Amino acid sequence: MKAGLKAFFLLCAGFIFACTDSAPMVANGPGGSGFDAGFRKDAGGNGNRFDRGINQGARRLVVVGEPDVFVxxxxxxxxxxxxxxxxxxxxxxxxxxxxxxxSGTPAGSAGIQGSALNSGSALTNRSGVASIRLRIGPTETSFIVEATAQGAMPVRWRVTVGNAGIGAFSIRLIYSQMNGRYTYRDFENAEVFLFNRQSNPQNCASLGVAPGQIFGADLVVERTPFNEVDNRVVVNNLGADAQYTIAAVAYSDTGAPLAFGCLDGQRVAGGMSTSMDLSVVDLDLQYKGRFEVIHRFNLRNALQTSNDQSLQTLNQLFDILQIIGGQGADRGDAVERLMCDLINLDGGYCRAISIFVTNGAIQNLLDGIIANESPQLFTVFRALADVVKIVEEMTIVGEIEFVENNPDADGFLRNNEDRWRKFRFSWRQGCPAGQNCEDEEFTIGDIHSENGRETAIFAPFDAVISGSTMEIKEHTLTVKYGLLLLGIAEYWVVPAILNVNGPVTIQSMLVNVLPCQSIDNFLDDQSFCEDVLAAGLGEVLREVISGLSFSNDSFTLQGTVRPVDDDGDLVIDRLQGGIWRGRIGANSEFNGCFNGCRGLDCQPDLCLPPQ
Incomplete structure (x- = not known):
């Protein structure tokens, strides 16, 4: 008798009115007497929302202490x-x-197997607290005590009656939504597996190898539902001093394992319930494979603020073309700058052009002969002057390939590859009516090579996984900006203005569009137009445009993206919400975005680059 009283007082030490930490009701089931199916739900389906009390209107009942009692x-x-x-x-x-x-069935006045309440009700004291005494019988059992009051939701205690040679585990499953890639809404249920170390060799290291396939547990405890409130299980009737490895797996609504946690060496304390927290963390996702990706870049600020000399020369040329293609009185001066400064004609031609500018002959040539016989030349010049604006908003169709399935011990996926296949542009100002001005696509071989051969644009990169985010480390692609501009001009802009099929080289455009006979007659030089003007201007335009280069054509990217597993099979299906921080050359910064989907026959969502 004295030993029993001593065990009882030890059990209740540190508690005023309750004898254990929080734990849900244990129900006998297929796992044996310790099998726990989670909190039972009453006919109203409220599950363990009864346990401590919740806000349900102005009035509420709240359990003082813990709702799970081991006595x-x-x-x-x-x-x-x-x-x-x-x-x-x-x-x-x-x-x-x-x-x-x-099962939730009310007991009679005699109680349950010798355990009974001393009264059916009690009045609250000055602190609003009502107390009831529960006399425990001689039989080991489990039951529920429910408290009700007017205008409030009921609350419940789950009482387990045991002896000094038997103990229990009260296990709270914890998932960190802040550090993980899921929320509790993604979980349907969880299972807790217990392995008695005396007879079962499994430990956390061996269970972690294939956490989605755990077999041979001595006890299996299910937690349905599993969320931030419904997160406890209790395992009763465990022999005192036994040691267990305890593992937990959280599942999606399709039954796919999403998170895993494990504790080794958990000892059963006789005559009491031992409480513990078991954290479950995300299972590794599988990344290996190719993803169709659409990138979008806003290069406007980078191009407008760059001090690159080749870009400044290009802008000088485009300014001259814009003036010549306009209606201003300074077009003669622009022709002189073009012919003498950029084309660099010999002194005799330049002195003659200077005289023609001074006496108005150049203006008459432009307004009379060219305007009447070849007005589309001015339209081409204005369009070429705006070609840089076309590439200010650049869309790339490409792919990203991950070569490893899982991150290494440091959280890295290494030696992946970022590849570009196509450019996509929109021509917003000056595109002729009836032409395709939106989302025109070009292969790399068309507009990014000198001889039409496809030159790959790619770069290897490393990525690190942190929670639900992938950080893509800095990597540099080689983008030949000059060839890109020249390709757009010859494959799209010039053919669209002339309403012919492309490509049309700038030099052939000049030979066919310039009214050479009239120009030669005007200048009294029968070889000037084709041999000097068309050839020289065509060569300069191609040379200046294709010569645009930023610090060895470097296009540097780093960014973040969220890998998404749509179907819970732990295989990444999409790359969502990608953000790029980029740099052209040494210091011309820009922003971008991207989305991707597994397989090269899918269609990624479009994105909007951050400003």
Missing amino acids: LTGGTVNLQVSYEENRAPLVDQRVSFRMLDE
């Missing part, structure tokens, strides 16, 4: 509940109590 046979325990209205205590109010068996 020795032959003892007594006080249960307390607070009755509140708008968080203020309700004084001298009646709270009713009753006992229920594990």
Whole structure:
């Protein structure tokens, strides 16, 4: 008798009215007497929302202490509940109590297997707390005590009666939504697996090899549902001093394992329930494979603020073309700059052009002969002057390939590859009516090579996984900006202006569009137009445009993206919400975005680059 009292007082030490930490009700099932199917739901389907009390209008009941009680046979325990209205205590109010068996059926006045309440109700004191005494019988069992009061949701205690040679585990499953890639809404249920180390060799290291395929557990405990509130399981009737490895797996609504956690060496304390937290963390996703990717870049600021000399020369040329293609009075001066400064004609030609500018002959040539016989030349010049604006908003169709399935011990996926296949542009100002001005696509071989051969644009990169985010480390692609501009001009802009099929080289355009006979007659030089003007201007235009280069054509990227597993099979299906931070050359910065999907026959979502 003295040993029993001593065990009881040790059990209740540190607690005033309750004898254990929080744990859900245990129900006998296929796993044996310790099998826990999670909290039972009553006919209303409320699950363990009963346990501590929730806000349900102005009034509520709140369990004082923990709602799960482990108590020795032959003892007594006080249960307390607070009755509140708008968080203020309700004084001298009646709270009713009753006992229920594990199925939720109310017990009679005799109680359950010798355990009974000393009263069916109690009044609240000045603190709004009502107390009831529970006398524990001689039989090991489990049951529920429910408290009800007017205007409040009921609350429940789950009481387990045991002896000094038996203990229990109360296990709270924890998932960090801040550090993980899921939220509790992604989980349907969880399972807890117990392995008795005396007879079962499994440990956390061996279980972690294939956490989605755990077999041979001594006990299996299911937690349905599993969320931030419904997160406890209790395993009763465990032999004192036994040691267990405890593993947990959280599942999606399709039954796919999403998160895993494990604890080794958990000892059963006789005569009491041992509480513990078991953290489950994301299982590794599988990345290996090729993803169709669409990138979008806003290069406007980078191009407008760059001090690159080749870009400044290009802008000088385009300014001259814009003036010549316009209606201003300074077009003669622009022709002189073009012919003498950029084409660099010999002194005799330049002195003659200077005289023609001064006496108005160049203006008459432009306004009379060219405007009447070849007005489309001015339209081509204006369009070429705007070609840089076309590439300010650049879309890339490409792919990203991950060569490893899982991150290494440092969280890195290494030696992946970023590849570009096509450019896509929109021509927003000056595109002729009836032409395709939106989302025109060009292969790399068309507009990014000198001889039409496809020159790959790619770069290897490393990525590191942190929670739900992938950080793509800095990598540099080689983008030949000059060839890109020249290709757009000859494959799209010039053919669209002339309404012919491309490509049309700039030099052939000049030979066919310039009214050479009239120009030669005007200048009294029968070889000047084709041999000097068309050839020289064509060569300069191609040379200046194709000569655009930023620090060895470097296009440097780093960014972040969220890998998404759509179907819960732990294989990445999409790359969502990618953000690029980029740099052209040494210091011309820009922003971009991207989305991707597994397989090269899918269609990624478009994105909008951050400003």
